[in-house]
Amino acid sequence: xxxxxxxxxxxxxxxxxxxxxxxxxxxxxxxxxxxxxxxxxxxxxxxxxxxxxxxxxxxxxxxxxxxxxxxxxxxxxxxxxxxxxxxxxxxxxxxxxxxxxxxxxxxxxxxxxxxxxxxxxxxxxxxxxxxxxxxxxxxxxxxxxxxxxxxxxxxxxxxxxxxxxxxxxxxxxxxxxxxxxxxxxxxxxxxxxxxxxxxxxxxxxxxxxxxxxxxxxxxxxxxxxxxxxxxxxxxxxxxxxxxxxxxxxxxxxxxxxxxxxxxxxxxxxxxxxxxxxxxxxxxxxxxxxxxxxxxxxxxxxxxxxxxxxxxxxxxxxxxxxxxxxxxxxxxxxxxxxxxxxxxxxxxxxxxxxxxxxxxxxxxxxxxxxxxxxxxxxxxxxxxxxxxxxxxxxxxxxxxxxxxxxxxxxxxxxxxxxxxxxxxxxxxxxxxxxxxxxxxxxxxxxxxxxxxxxxxxx
Numbered sequence: 001x002x003x004x005x006x007x008x009x010x011x012x013x014x015x016x017x018x019x020x021x022x023x024x025x026x027x028x029x030x031x032x033x034x035x036x037x038x039x040x041x042x043x044x045x046x047x048x049x050x051x052x053x054x055x056x057x058x059x060x061x062x063x064x065x066x067x068x069x070x071x072x073x074x075x076x077x078x079x080x081x082x083x084x085x086x087x088x089x090x091x092x093x094x095x096x097x098x099x100x101x102x103x104x105x106x107x108x109x110x111x112x113x114x115x116x117x118x119x120x121x122x123x124x125x126x127x128x129x130x131x132x133x134x135x136x137x138x139x140x141x142x143x144x145x146x147x148x149x150x151x152x153x154x155x156x157x158x159x160x161x162x163x164x165x166x167x168x169x170x171x172x173x174x175x176x177x178x179x180x181x182x183x184x185x186x187x188x189x190x191x192x193x194x195x196x197x198x199x200x201x202x203x204x205x206x207x208x209x210x211x212x213x214x215x216x217x218x219x220x221x222x223x224x225x226x227x228x229x230x231x232x233x234x235x236x237x238x239x240x241x242x243x244x245x246x247x248x249x250x251x252x253x254x255x256x257x258x259x260x261x262x263x264x265x266x267x268x269x270x271x272x273x274x275x276x277x278x279x280x281x282x283x284x285x286x287x288x289x290x291x292x293x294x295x296x297x298x299x300x301x302x303x304x305x306x307x308x309x310x311x312x313x314x315x316x317x318x319x320x321x322x323x324x325x326x327x328x329x330x331x332x333x334x335x336x337x338x339x340x341x342x343x344x345x346x347x348x349x350x351x352x353x354x355x356x357x358x359x360x361x362x363x364x365x366x367x368x369x370x371x372x373x374x375x376x377x378x379x380x381x382x383x384x385x386x387x388x389x390x391x392x393x394x395x396x397x398x399x400x401x402x403x404x405x406x407x408x409x410x411x412x413x414x415x416x417x418x419x420x421x422x423x424x425x426x427x428x429x430x431x432x433x434x435x436x437x438x439x440x441x442x443x444x445x446x447x448x449x450x451x452x453x454x455x456x457x
Contacts, residue, residue: 002345005285008358012292019299029165029306035158039166041218042149043173045105048211049141050174052112054182055204058284059190063197067122077131079400084135086396092136093143093389094235097224101148101385102215108140109212116205119198143388150376150384151222161308163376167369168302175368176295180288187284224382239386248378248439251432253391256371258425259319261398262326262418263364268402270357272411273329274350281346286354293358297365304366311370312433316426318370322363323422328356329415374432 031039064074096104111133118130153163186200193199224235243249270290275281304314336349346354379387402414 004346004351005282005289008354009285009289009292012289012296012358016292016296016299019296019303023303029162031159031162031165034156035162038153038156038158039162039169041214042166043170045211045214045219046145046170046174047178048207048214049108049145050178051182052109052116052204052208052211053138053141054179055186055200055207056116058183058186058287059197059200063119063201064127066197067127069124073124075403077127079403080128081131081135081138082396082399082403084132085139086135086393086400088132088136088139090139090386090389090393093139094239094383094386096140096144096147096385097383098235100221100223101144101151102219102221104140104144104385105148105215105219106212108137108144109208109215111140112137113205113208116201116208119201139389139392142392143385146372146375147224147384147388148219148222151224151381152220154381155222160376164305164369164373165302167372168298168305171365171368171372172295172298172302176291176298176365179291179294183284183287183291224384224386235383235386239383239390242380242383242387243390246378247435248432249387251428251435252371252374252378253387255319255425255428255432256391257394257398258421258428259322259367259371260392260395262322262421264395264399265402265414265418266326266357266360269411269414273353273415274346274357276350276411277347279346279350281350289354289358290361293361294365297362297367298369299365300362301366301369305369305373310433311373312429312436315367315370315374316429316433318363318366319422319426319429322360323419323426325356325360325363326415326422327419328353330412330419333412 061074064077069077092104092107115130115133115137118126118133121127149166150163153166154160185203189195189199189203190197243253270286271281271283274286305311332349332352336347336352375384375388
C-alpha cells in the first residue's frame with residue numbers, strides 16, 4: 001500500500017490524539033457522579049448499537065453479489081431499505097412517543113437481529129424482507145435512542161448543557177472508534193478467519209442482543225405524550241402542526257435533510273470518485289481513515305460545545321466547508337488531467353479528493369453532536385420521535401431517487417448537486433440563527449414586561 005495512505009492516516013491520528021490529550025479546563029465541564037454513570041450507560045448502549053450497524057456495512061453489497069445478484073437487483077434491495085425507512089419507519093418512530101422510547105429501542109434490536117438472520121438465505125424475497133426490517137431499524141436508531149436520552153436526561157434533572165457531553169462522547173466512540181474497530185473485526189471474521197461474508201452479520205446480531213439485554217435491565221421507560229386520547233394519526237397531526245407553526249423546527253428539518261442526503265450520496269460515490277479508471281485503492285483502509293476524520297470532527301465539536309459557542313453560528317462555517325469539499329471532484333475533473341490507463345495507483349486528482357473527503361468526514365463528525373444539540377433545544381418533547389422521523393422522509397426519498405438514477409448522471413453532476421445542497425444548508429443555518437435570536441429577544445422582552453406589570457397597575 002502506498003505511503004500516501006499511511007501519511008494521511010498517521011497525521012489524522014496524531015491530530016485526534018493531540019486534541020484529546022490537550023484538553024484544558026475550558027474544554028471540560030464539571031459534572032456529577034450520577035450524571036457520569038448515566039452518560040457511560042448510554043454511551044455503552046449506543047456503542048453496542050452502532051457496532052451492530054457498522055459490522056454489516058462493509059459486506060452488504062459483497063454478500064448480495066456472492067449470492068449471484070447483479071447491480072440492478074442489489075440497487076433495488078438498497079432502495080427497499082431506504083423506502084422502508086421512509087414509510088414504515090415513520091410510523092414505528094411515531095409509536096415510540098406513544099408506546100415508549102425504551103420499547104422502541106428494544107424493537108430496533110429485534111428488527112435488526114431478524115434482518116441479520118435473513119442474510120443467511122440466498123432467496124431474493126427473504127433478503128428483501130431483511131432490507132425492509134433494516135430500514136425500520138435505521139429509523140429507530142436515529143430517533144428513538146436520542147429521544148429516550150433527552151427525555152431521561154431532563155427527567156433526572158441534569159444540567160441541559162451536559163447533554164452536549166453525552167452527544168459528543170457517543171459520536172466520538174460510536175461513529176468513530178467503534179466504526180474503525182468494527183470494520184477491522186468484520187474483515188478478520190470474513191477474510192482472515194475464513195468464516196465468509198455472512199459472519200459479520202452474525203457478530204452484529206450478537207452485539208445487538210447484548211445491547212438489548214443492557215437496555216432491558218438498566219433503562220427506565222419514558223414517553224412523549226402518554227395520554228390515551230391521542231392515536232397515531234393525532235400524533236402525526238401534532239408533529240405536522242409543530243413543524244408548520246414553528247419556523248425553527250422547519251428550518252432544522254430542512255438543514256438535516258440537505259446535509260444527510262448529501263452525506264448518504266457521498267457514501268455511494270466516493271469509491272468511483274477515487275478510482276475512475278479502476279485504480280487499485282485500499283477500500284477498507286480508506287474507510288478507516290474516513291472514520292478517523294469523523295472522530296477528529298467530534299473531538300472538535302466537544303470543545304466547541306464545552307465552551308458554549310453558539311451552535312447556530314459555527315455550523316454555518318461547517319456547512320460551507322463541507323460544500324467546498326464536495327465540489328472538489330468537479331474541480332479536479334476540469335483542472336487535473338485523468339489517465340486513460342486502467343488500474344495503477346491513485347491519481348493526483350484522486351489524492352486531492354481524498355484529502356477533501358477526509359475534511360468532509362470531519363465536518364460530519366462535527367455535524368452529529370451539533371444537530372443533536374439543536375434538536376434537543378427546538379423539538380418539543382411530546383412528539384420528538386415523530387418529528388425526527390418526519391425529517392427523514394425527504395432524506396430517504398432523495399436517496400432512493402439517487403440510487404435509482406445513479407447511472408443516469410456523471411459523477412461530477414452528482415457531487416455538484418450535493419455541494420449546492422450543502423451551500424443551501426449553510427444559508428438556512430444562517431436563517432435559523434436569526435430566527436432563534438429574534439425568538440430569544442422576544443421572550444426576554446415579554447419576561448421583562450411581565451416583571452414590570454405589578455409596578456404599573
